[in-house]
Amino acid sequence: MKNIILIGFMGSGKTSAAIRLSYRLRRTMVDTDKEIERLHHMEVAEIFERLGEEEFRDMETRCLERLAKRSGGEIISTGGGLPMREENRGLLKNLGTVIYLRVRPETVCSRLDGDASRPLLQGKDKEEKVKRLLEMRAPVYESAADFVIDTDEKVTDEIVDEILERTEGWR
Numbered sequence: 001m002k003n004i005i006l007i008g009f010m011g012s013g014k015t016s017a018a019i020r021l022s023y024r025l026r027r028t029m030v031d032t033d034k035e036i037e038r039l040h041h042m043e044v045a046e047i048f049e050r051l052g053e054e055e056f057r058d059m060e061t062r063c064l065e066r067l068a069k070r071s072g073g074e075i076i077s078t079g080g081g082l083p084m085r086e087e088n089r090g091l092l093k094n095l096g097t098v099i100y101l102r103v104r105p106e107t108v109c110s111r112l113d114g115d116a117s118r119p120l121l122q123g124k125d126k127e128e129k130v131k132r133l134l135e136m137r138a139p140v141y142e143s144a145a146d147f148v149i150d151t152d153e154k155v156t157d158e159i160v161d162e163i164l165e166r167t168e169g170w171r
Contacts, residue, residue, distance in 0.1 A: 001027075001073030003096030004167060007141055009134055010080040011108040012101040013151045017159045018077035024160060029075045032063050032082060039063075044079070057085060064091040072096065084137065089144045097167055100145035101159065102138070105131045107152045 004021065006014040015031055022029035033044050036059045040047060047056045060082045067076060068091060076095065082088050092098050103111075108130045142148060147166045151159050 001071075003067075003072050003074050003076055004163070005076040005078065005092055005096050005098045006101055006163075007078050007083050007092070007098060007144060008080065008101035008151075009103055009108060009130075009137060009141075011111040012080075012103040013154075013156060013159055014077040014101055016156045017101065017151075017163065018075045020156050020160045021163060022075045024164065025075065027073055027075050029077065030067065031077045032060060032067075033079045035063050036060065057081065061085060061088055061091070064088055064095065068095055080137070083140055083144045089140070092144055097147070098145045099163060099166070100141040100148045101151045102141070102148050103134075103151050105134050108134070 004025075004027075006018050008014055018029050018031065021027075036047070036056070037043055040059065042050070044056065047059070060079060064082075067074070072095075078092075083092060105127065109127050112126075149159060149162050149166065154162075
């Protein structure tokens with residue numbers, strides 16, 4: 001059974017959709033950020049602060065390598081920056097069906113308003129940071145994905161319904 005992997009920018013709905021999808025398909029759900037936190041006994045923000053972004057990105061790669069050794073059939077939600085490494089994109093393709101949950105900058109800002117847990121959005125001018133990061137990441141997400149699903153103005157169940165529709169035969 002193939003894994004279903006959700007990629008996309010923070011606030012795109014990856015984790016919410018993965019949880020709901022795991023219930024609907026009766027499959028295990030893995031959130032790579034939560035897996036890293038569990039293994040290293042630190043939250044992502046603390047890893048960024050204490051060890052730096054590069055070390056965190058290495059942890060993401062190692063997490064994908066561990067997932068590749070499992071039997072499959074899982075729903076995997078990734079951190080927003082994980083697909084930026086070329087090595088990770090190759091690992092994702094080998095892991096299963098990759099779905100990019102695409103979101104507009106204004107939707108991200110609305111969904112993450114008041115969320116202080118996102119290390120890359122700390123400081124001033126969050127909207128400009130979101131736009132800049134999305135411009136840089138969107139082409140990479142698209143190139144890594146088997147499918148793209150727009151999540152703006154959709155509730156989680158609508159996103160999950162579309163994922164199930166689009167992955168019929170890929171599962």
